[in-house]
Amino acid sequence: MKPGSYKSFSELFQTLDPAEVSKQVLSASSADVKAAISKAGHCSLEDFAALLSPAAEPFLEEMAVQANRLTRKRFGKTIQMFVPMYLSNECQNICTYCGFSLGNKIPRLTLSKAQFLKEIEAVKKWGFEHILLVTGESHLVGMDYFLEMIPIAREHFAHVSIEVQPLEEEDYLKLHQAGVESVLVYQETYNEESYAQHHTKGKKSKFYNRLETPEKIARAGINKIGLGSLLGLADWRVDAWFAGLHLVYMREKYWRSRYSLAFPRLQPAEGIVDPAVVTTERNLAQIICAYRLLDETVDLSLSTRESKRFRDHAIQLGVTTMSAGSRTDPGGYQTSKTELEQFEISDERTPAEVAKMLTCAGLEPVWKDWDQVISG
Amino acid sequence: MLQIADKTFSSRLFLGTGKFSSPEIMKEAVKESGSELVTLALKRMRLAEEHDPLVKNLDIPSVSLLPNTSGAKDAKEAVLAAELAREALQTNWIKLEIHPDQRYLLPDPIETLGAAETLVKKGFVVLPYINADPVLCKRLEEVGTQAVMPLGAPIGSNQGLQTKAMLEIIIEQSAVPVIVDAGIGAPSDAASALEMGADAVLVNTAIAVAKDPVAMAKAFRLGVEAGIQARKAGLGQKGLLAESSSPLTSFLSEG
Numbered sequence: 001m002k003p004g005s006y007k008s009f010s011e012l013f014q015t016l017d018p019a020e021v022s023k024q025v026l027s028a029s030s031a032d033v034k035a036a037i038s039k040a041g042h043c044s045l046e047d048f049a050a051l052l053s054p055a056a057e058p059f060l061e062e063m064a065v066q067a068n069r070l071t072r073k074r075f076g077k078t079i080q081m082f083v084p085m086y087l088s089n090e091c092q093n094i095c096t097y098c099g100f101s102l103g104n105k106i107p108r109l110t111l112s113k114a115q116f117l118k119e120i121e122a123v124k125k126w127g128f129e130h131i132l133l134v135t136g137e138s139h140l141v142g143m144d145y146f147l148e149m150i151p152i153a154r155e156h157f158a159h160v161s162i163e164v165q166p167l168e169e170e171d172y173l174k175l176h177q178a179g180v181e182s183v184l185v186y187q188e189t190y191n192e193e194s195y196a197q198h199h200t201k202g203k204k205s206k207f208y209n210r211l212e213t214p215e216k217i218a219r220a221g222i223n224k225i226g227l228g229s230l231l232g233l234a235d236w237r238v239d240a241w242f243a244g245l246h247l248v249y250m251r252e253k254y255w256r257s258r259y260s261l262a263f264p265r266l267q268p269a270e271g272i273v274d275p276a277v278v279t280t281e282r283n284l285a286q287i288i289c290a291y292r293l294l295d296e297t298v299d300l301s302l303s304t305r306e307s308k309r310f311r312d313h314a315i316q317l318g319v320t321t322m323s324a325g326s327r328t329d330p331g332g333y334q335t336s337k338t339e340l341e342q343f344e345i346s347d348e349r350t351p352a353e354v355a356k357m358l359t360c361a362g363l364e365p366v367w368k369d370w371d372q373v374i375s376g
Numbered sequence: 377m378l379q380i381a382d383k384t385f386s387s388r389l390f391l392g393t394g395k396f397s398s399p400e401i402m403k404e405a406v407k408e409s410g411s412e413l414v415t416l417a418l419k420r421m422r423l424a425e426e427h428d429p430l431v432k433n434l435d436i437p438s439v440s441l442l443p444n445t446s447g448a449k450d451a452k453e454a455v456l457a458a459e460l461a462r463e464a465l466q467t468n469w470i471k472l473e474i475h476p477d478q479r480y481l482l483p484d485p486i487e488t489l490g491a492a493e494t495l496v497k498k499g500f501v502v503l504p505y506i507n508a509d510p511v512l513c514k515r516l517e518e519v520g521t522q523a524v525m526p527l528g529a530p531i532g533s534n535q536g537l538q539t540k541a542m543l544e545i546i547i548e549q550s551a552v553p554v555i556v557d558a559g560i561g562a563p564s565d566a567a568s569a570l571e572m573g574a575d576a577v578l579v580n581t582a583i584a585v586a587k588d589p590v591a592m593a594k595a596f597r598l599g600v601e602a603g604i605q606a607r608k609a610g611l612g613q614k615g616l617l618a619e620s621s622s623p624l625t626s627f628l629s630e631g
């Protein structure tokens with residue numbers, strides 16, 4: 001059955017056994033990998049499993065060459081620039097890996113309008129036109145707060161994305177009307193057991209609610225939807241495969257939306273546990289290339305969690321979107337303290353330095369690729 | 377010379393400006409291509425700034441700008457984008473692009489026809505990007521578009537003139553200029569389109585993504601010139617006039 005023929009992604013998800021998926025990924029042969037590479041850009045989900053397999057590791061260079069070629073064909077010699085901005089680190093969830101987790105004794109801050117405007121001023125100076133607004137999940141930061149802050153962001157930026165708790169379809173409709181073009185909701189892990197272990201308290205502990213959220217976003221007519229899994233909670237090969245499946249499901253069913261994938265690796269933050277499953281840079285490169293070979297049109301987004309060196313090379317592997325100069329603490333663009341942060345930044349270069357690196361690599365940093373007039 | 381609305385063009389090559397590695401290389405490529413009409417996505421323009429770097433680099437005396445509505449998913453969005461572009465660039469020319477399909481960016485014929493009608497009434501010179509659908513081309517012509525821009529293959533695919541059979545019908549039937557847009561991957565594709573009778577071609581990916589975009593721009597200029605020259609020179613008919621070894625009609629002149 002085609003993924004899009006299921007009524008919901010949850011329904012499709014429940015027909016699959018993660019152990020079977022794992023077996024499929026681990027048992028792929030080099031012949032499977034070669035066959036998958038030859039279908040670059042239009043791989044099936046079976047091909048995609050082969051590309052994530054250990055058998056694909058010796059073919060990483062071949063995968064990279066195809067990933068680069070497909071990316072240039074579709075996206076040209078460009079990289080889209082965006083800046084994340086944390087509005088609040090208040091959070092009533094306990095997530096073992098997150099600096100904002102409820103139990104962490106850190107100062108909590110939710111930006112006021114005046115503070116938000118100051119932050120905007122700071123990042124606008126760098127030339128950003130695409131902003132990603134991020135919050136924790138708490139009763140202090142809900143729809144009322146979003147509807148107060150988003151119109152302000154819309155006044156100053158060409159493109160507004162948000163990464164907040166799962167909401168309902170009617171909320172997404174309101175946010176879309178207020179100026180949100182893109183919503184990111186990462187599943188963190190598609191492994192139910194691991195999900196339960198790492199999200200022990202709060203609304204976020206509801207696995208299926210999160211799993212069904214991208215469909216609500218799409219039905220509300222949001223232009224771009226961000227999917228992905230956090231690398232380090234469960235077997236990355238299986239989690240990346242499920243994220244790929246989620247993408248295929250969404251694009252079959254909701255073909256008017258664009259999609260982006262992210263692949264954040266766990267980094268040390270306050271109160272964090274050691275990553276249960278290590279994802280190396282080589283593994284990450286394999287994931288990026290595999291995503292590109294699965295879908296030549298999906299945006300692949302890379303944050304400043306990764307090192308300068310990795311980012312400088314990943315721009316040739318399929319990545320199309322990058323943040324720069326990021327701070328992960330509310331109010332961080334005006335201060336130099338970092339005690340409020342969600343995770344540690346690895347690439348600390350200024351946006352201008354990152355832009356210069358891109359130019360030297362023969363890529364144009366694109367600061368503006370949207371206009372609000374297009375969304376009516 | 378090619379005439380579209382109030383403008384005449386000696387070059388039959390139109391260029392898209394996305395996907396270049398820098399505005400400077402784009403400018404060089406545009407100059408080398410000899411193109412006199414280049415498209416520009418409204419969504420990429422920084423309208424608040426007095427000197428938009430994209431627009432500034434396209435300030436070439438022989439080149440006119442053709443803003444496009446890329447990003448619009450329906451007629452309403454496209455009309456708004458066209459109005460903003462008219463205001464920003466002081467041109468009533470618009471390349472109408474409406475693609476709700478986010479993977480292959482294929483144009484929506486129903487929304488495009490509706491938007492074209494509205495824009496023509498509002499005084500725009502409308503050049504619609506459409507699938508290679510001969511009937512749709514006639515319908516667009518009826519609502520007053522000044523040209524039609526059927527695709528050769530999906531945008532950015534470099535697959536060439538996959539829609540050849542339909543393009544031939546469109547060229548044969550059209551009362552307005554036919555510009556083959558999207559899919560043209562090599563100068564030979566551009567030459568073929570011109571030989572076939574297309575009035576112009578629009579190229580972006582094949583030039584911008586080439587290893588040397590400026591040299592590729594020149595190659596396309598030559599390809600387009602070859603195509604138009606060949607057409608003027610009179611291409612030989614393909615296929616042979618059959619000569620039967622024992623003539624079928626010779627009996628008529630015999631005894």
